[in-house]
Amino acid sequence: xxxxxxxxxxxxxxxxxxxxxxxDFIQVIKGALRETDTTNVWMHxxxxxxxxxxxxxxxxxxxxxxxLHAAKTGVHVAMSGTFSVGCPGDxxxxxxLDKGDELLNTDTSKQYVSSQFALYPMNNPDYMAIxxxxxxxxxxxxxxxxxxxxxxxxxxxxxxxxxxxEEAFANxxxxxxxxxVMTVALSINSPSHGGGSGA
Amino acid sequence: xxxxxxxxxxxxxxxxxxxxxxxDFIQVIKGALRETDTTNVWMHxxxxxxxxxxxxxxxxxxxxxxxLHAAKTGVHVAMSGTFSVGCPGDxxxxxxLDKGDELLNTDTSKQYVSSQFALYPMNNPDYMAIxxxxxxxxxxxxxxxxxxxxxxxxxxxxxxxxxxxEEAFANxxxxxxxxxVMTVALSINSPSHGGGSGA
Numbered sequence: 361x362x363x364x365x366x367x368x369x370x371x372x373x374x375x376x377x378x379x380x381x382x383x384d385f386i387q388v389i390k391g392a393l394r395e396t397d398t399t400n401v402w403m404h405x406x407x408x409x410x411x412x413x414x415x416x417x418x419x420x421x422x423x424x425x426x427x428l429h430a431a432k433t434g435v436h437v438a439m440s441g442t443f444s445v446g447c448p449g450d451x452x453x454x455x456x457l458d459k460g461d462e463l464l465n466t467d468t469s470k471q472y473v474s475s476q477f478a479l480y481p482m483n484n485p486d487y488m489a490i491x492x493x494x495x496x497x498x499x500x501x502x503x504x505x506x507x508x509x510x511x512x513x514x515x516x517x518x519x520x521x522x523x524x525x526e527e528a529f530a531n532x533x534x535x536x537x538x539x540x541v542m543t544v545a546l547s548i549n550s551p552s553h554g555g556g557s558g559a
Numbered sequence: 560x561x562x563x564x565x566x567x568x569x570x571x572x573x574x575x576x577x578x579x580x581x582x583d584f585i586q587v588i589k590g591a592l593r594e595t596d597t598t599n600v601w602m603h604x605x606x607x608x609x610x611x612x613x614x615x616x617x618x619x620x621x622x623x624x625x626x627l628h629a630a631k632t633g634v635h636v637a638m639s640g641t642f643s644v645g646c647p648g649d650x651x652x653x654x655x656l657d658k659g660d661e662l663l664n665t666d667t668s669k670q671y672v673s674s675q676f677a678l679y680p681m682n683n684p685d686y687m688a689i690x691x692x693x694x695x696x697x698x699x700x701x702x703x704x705x706x707x708x709x710x711x712x713x714x715x716x717x718x719x720x721x722x723x724x725e726e727a728f729a730n731x732x733x734x735x736x737x738x739x740v741m742t743v744a745l746s747i748n749s750p751s752h753g754g755g756s757g758a
Binding site: 373375377379380381382383385386406407408409411413436438440442444447474475476478480482483484485487488506508509510511513541543545546547550551552553 | 572574576578579580581582584585603605606607608610612635637639641643646673674675677679681682683684686687705707708709710712740742744745746749750751752
């Protein structure tokens with residue numbers, strides 16, 4: 361039996377799947393991974409998803425870069441995944457906590473993203489207040505799109521969207537309630553975009 | 560400001576995205592929705608995802624049918640989403656709680672699915688014990704595939720996989736801790752399947 365404790369490590373993880381809606385999906389996925397510098401994160405891919413782990417800034421930087429490079433193909437791509445912190449399960453990848461502050465992926469190309477997210481602060485009686493606070497922050501930043509069941513819509517340029525997600529993820533956890541989960545679903549180059557709620 | 564209370568409704572929801580890895584993704588999605596009888600669930604689609612809500616048995620039945628019908632095209636398809644209960648936000652779809660017990664989608668075609676899931680019992684100090692208990696249940700049922708960061712691998716025939724998910728979702732909540740979230744990521748017809756951990 362594994363230990364039933366969480367919240368012992370500052371390592372951030374993102375388990376995600378990248379879905380290019382094309383028969384050439386393998387080329388798009390491999391290209392996006394190849395064009396992203398992932399040397400600051402621990403990475404492992406299985407038959408369903410990929411996980412990257414490391415310091416928060418490098419995990420978000422690599423995630424954004426992978427999405428951006430897949431988007432540049434022009435293909436309709438989706439990225440769905442879960443950011444987690446505070447429940448590492450084991451210590452694989454902890455060595456990456458020694459990486460410095462320099463971001464390795466600095467492409468600032470503009471790219472519209474429509475997305476949805478949900479925050480799950482674990483074992484925290486005040487979790488609903490935290491969620492509403494971060495949604496209000498999205499409104500103030502101009503990236504809020506829509507309210508909906510079980511999630512909130514966030515859209516705009518990919519750099520603004522990921523900046524909000526990283527900030528929300530940092531703000532929604534405390535040292536007392538260190539286990540935090542955030543799900544995101546991003547849609548890029550979709551024929552449904554441009555009219556808000558659509559098909 | 561919306562109320563900060565959860566756990567007041569038995570309505571179950573599933574917000575998901577279906578991703579066929581083909582340029583004909585729209586046809587695959589529309590076909591899967593058309594071939595699924597969704598009259599027992601409330602459904603709404605926006606530019607990123609679709610949500611279905613209703614009684615637990617009908618939500619899981621419709622979700623499985625949508626995945627199965629998409630799979631029958633032979634295309635590599637992924638379904639990712641979040642099952643939620645206990646925090647409806649509002650009452651849209653509550654009328655569907657009056658639906659009977661008869662399942663409307665009864666196709667028993669076999670289909671291999673490799674998937675990953677995570678349980679998030681909210682505001683519950685015992686949540687890690689609940690998660691481990693459900694993972695042990697998967698092992699006993701023969702659908703457990705692998706352990707990994709932030710998730711557990713579940714695979715097998717689609718009917719066995721969904722039966723496990725529905726059972727885990729039912730078991731992981733109590734009347735005192737009614738707000739429960741479960742994320743799932745399914746991969747079907749993938750070239751990476753067949754060898755466990757792959758590309």
